[in-house]
Amino acid sequence: MSSGSDDLKDLYQEVVLEHSKRPRNYRVVEGANHEAAGHNPLCGDQLSVTMKVDGDVIRDIGFQGQGCAISRASASLMTGVVKDKTRAEAEALFEKVHKLVTEGPESVDVESLGKLAVLSGVSEFPARVKCASLAWHTMRAALEGRDEAISTE
Amino acid sequence: MSSFDVQRVRQDFPLLHQEVRGRPLVYLDSAATAQKPQAVLDAIVRFYQHDNANVHRGVHVLSERATEAYEGARETVRGFLNARDAREIIFVRGTTEAINLVAQTYGRKHVGPGDEILITQMEHHANIIPWKMLCEQTGATLRVIPVDDRGELVLDAVDALLTEKTRILAVTHVSNALGTVNPVKELTRRAHAKGIPVLVDGAQSVTHFPVDVQDLGCDFYALSGHKLFGPTGIGVLYGRLERLEPMPPYQGGGDMILSVTMEKITYNRVPHRFEAGTPNLEGAVGLAAAIRYLQALGLDAIAEHDRALMAYATQALESVPGLRLVGTAREKAGVLSFTLEDIHPHDVGTILDREGICIRTGHHCAQPVMQHFKLPATARASLALYNTREDVDALVRGLHKVREVFR
Numbered sequence: 199m200s201s202g203s204d205d206l207k208d209l210y211q212e213v214v215l216e217h218s219k220r221p222r223n224y225r226v227v228e229g230a231n232h233e234a235a236g237h238n239p240l241c242g243d244q245l246s247v248t249m250k251v252d253g254d255v256i257r258d259i260g261f262q263g264q265g266c267a268i269s270r271a272s273a274s275l276m277t278g279v280v281k282d283k284t285r286a287e288a289e290a291l292f293e294k295v296h297k298l299v300t301e302g303p304e305s306v307d308v309e310s311l312g313k314l315a316v317l318s319g320v321s322e323f324p325a326r327v328k329c330a331s332l333a334w335h336t337m338r339a340a341l342e343g344r345d346e347a348i349s350t351e
Numbered sequence: 352m353s354s355f356d357v358q359r360v361r362q363d364f365p366l367l368h369q370e371v372r373g374r375p376l377v378y379l380d381s382a383a384t385a386q387k388p389q390a391v392l393d394a395i396v397r398f399y400q401h402d403n404a405n406v407h408r409g410v411h412v413l414s415e416r417a418t419e420a421y422e423g424a425r426e427t428v429r430g431f432l433n434a435r436d437a438r439e440i441i442f443v444r445g446t447t448e449a450i451n452l453v454a455q456t457y458g459r460k461h462v463g464p465g466d467e468i469l470i471t472q473m474e475h476h477a478n479i480i481p482w483k484m485l486c487e488q489t490g491a492t493l494r495v496i497p498v499d500d501r502g503e504l505v506l507d508a509v510d511a512l513l514t515e516k517t518r519i520l521a522v523t524h525v526s527n528a529l530g531t532v533n534p535v536k537e538l539t540r541r542a543h544a545k546g547i548p549v550l551v552d553g554a555q556s557v558t559h560f561p562v563d564v565q566d567l568g569c570d571f572y573a574l575s576g577h578k579l580f581g582p583t584g585i586g587v588l589y590g591r592l593e594r595l596e597p598m599p600p601y602q603g604g605g606d607m608i609l610s611v612t613m614e615k616i617t618y619n620r621v622p623h624r625f626e627a628g629t630p631n632l633e634g635a636v637g638l639a640a641a642i643r644y645l646q647a648l649g650l651d652a653i654a655e656h657d658r659a660l661m662a663y664a665t666q667a668l669e670s671v672p673g674l675r676l677v678g679t680a681r682e683k684a685g686v687l688s689f690t691l692e693d694i695h696p697h698d699v700g701t702i703l704d705r706e707g708i709c710i711r712t713g714h715h716c717a718q719p720v721m722q723h724f725k726l727p728a729t730a731r732a733s734l735a736l737y738n739t740r741e742d743v744d745a746l747v748r749g750l751h752k753v754r755e756v757f758r
């Protein structure tokens with residue numbers, strides 16, 4: 199068993215902290231044709247995702263909102279990674295990230311996740327899984343064009 | 352009252368003596384739910400080992416004993432709140448149910464279209480939603496006493512909000528999100544001057560200082576057993592007899608009727624009219640044991656300990672760079688809500704948890720008051736009679752650690 203401190207270092211890796219402090223693509227996408235709002239009632243976190251989807255490809259994506267370091271970092275990393283991906287690729291990434299944060303790094307091919315691998319520490323913190331997945335749920339809702347508010351509950 | 356020895360008190364709470372995450376447990380979340388002394392656990396076990404039977408209905412010896420235990424618990428609560436009459440004590444599931452009961456009985460009978468219900472900006476959702484629901488059912492309007500930036504009620508606004516349309520004032524004694532102690536005696540005086548009844552949410556008060564409902568003068572007082580070092584699933588609604596007597600029943604079922612034919616029902620007297628079905632016997636027994644435990648320690652001695660620890664903790668937290676207390680009322684009890692720089696409370700909570708320190712983070716089921724402070728969430732440490740200065744010191748060390756991680 200790893201100690202509490204090691205777990206913390208895994209959770210709050212430099213890259214995570216850096217993204218949470220200076221999130222990328224923190225904006226409303228101009229000319230967006232897909233959007234959704236996500237909400238985590240447990241901690242009050244709220245974020246919105248806007249996207250420009252061209253045929254099958256996500257041309258641009260941005261997010262805004264308030265949340266903890268984990269949810270901001272996850273959102274920021276997500277916007278970087280799904281840009282220029284197809285819908286199916288973005289969906290597949292979500293599946294992998296979800297597996298990573300719930301079941302841990304052994305459960306997925308971490309290499310294929312690139313930068314997103316820094317979210318692996320979340321799996322030691324069950325209470326934080328929702329924080330890490332909020333942006334992804336919201337992205338998926340935006341893609342699917344559902345316009346009801348998304349909640350992690 | 353120097354006989355209060357917190358180290359000895361801690362010995363009475365078995366749960367506190369454990370390691371979590373490889374560190375000694377520091378429990379600073381008693382405002383969410385309090386830990387239980389051995390005396391409460393023993394009382395529950397003893398009840399099931401010796402006295403268990405249904406109440407108010409058997410002719411046999413066990414039913415007699417169980418009824419005695421249950422009605423004895425009612426008397427213990429009466430003494431604890433200094434109510435005039437044990438019939439003024441209704442057992443419910445908790446504060447939430449107590450407030451719903453008043454809204455759906457007193458409220459449904461007396462509130463109509465155009466009427467107003469007055470609450471405050473700092474209420475727990477349990478003292479907002481039942482009234483909001485009542486408004487939707489009756490066409491009444493919810494009015495709100497504002498809070499200022501210290502987290503105190505704006506008393507100057509109260510008189511204008513108490514109008515001839517106001518049917519009830521519902522206010523918390525102590526705010527679970529800010530720790531503010533509200534002047535409920537003064538508020539009751541002002542409401543009563545206009546003939547308006549008052550309900551006080553006592554979920555966070557009775558744990559920290561003695562409460563005398565006759566002195567306060569309020570019409571209803573609600574509390575939860577699990578926050579008062581008793582079991583979960585039991586709570587109390589105190590109601591003045593003159594108020595309770597004419598109130599229609601709450602739920603229907605056994606125990607709440609005197610006689611039933613298919614044509615006509617005669618409802619039972621107070622308090623049984625409001626206690627349909629087999630009540631939470633072990634809950635009442637456990638709650639009474641908790642109250643006797645507190646009384647043996649001395650309610651004034653507990654209040655003194657809590658006050659001193661609160662002062663110590665306030666100073667200690669203010670010494671942490673970047674920490675901002677949310678709620679700086681002149682009179683506070685038990686609760687320290689705060690933010691730390693721009694670090695999200697959820698992250699603060701996670702890091703403290705790895706240090707074995709339990710606090711609450713979030714909106715504390717009091718979103719309107721969080722909106723007043725323009726915060727989605729705070730971190731909240733809450734204190735109880737078994738907490739020590741060492742617990743507070745551990746929290747401060749933990750907060751320094753949080754700052755390190757986020758540097």
Ligand SMILES: Cc1ncc(COP(=O)(O)O)c(C=O)c1O
Pocket residue numbers: 382383444445446447448475477478523525526527552554555575716
């Ligand atoms: C001020 C206040 N009122 C009401 C409640 C609701 O209590 P319960 O959930 O025990 O019914 C709480 C509990 O968090 C509280 O702090």
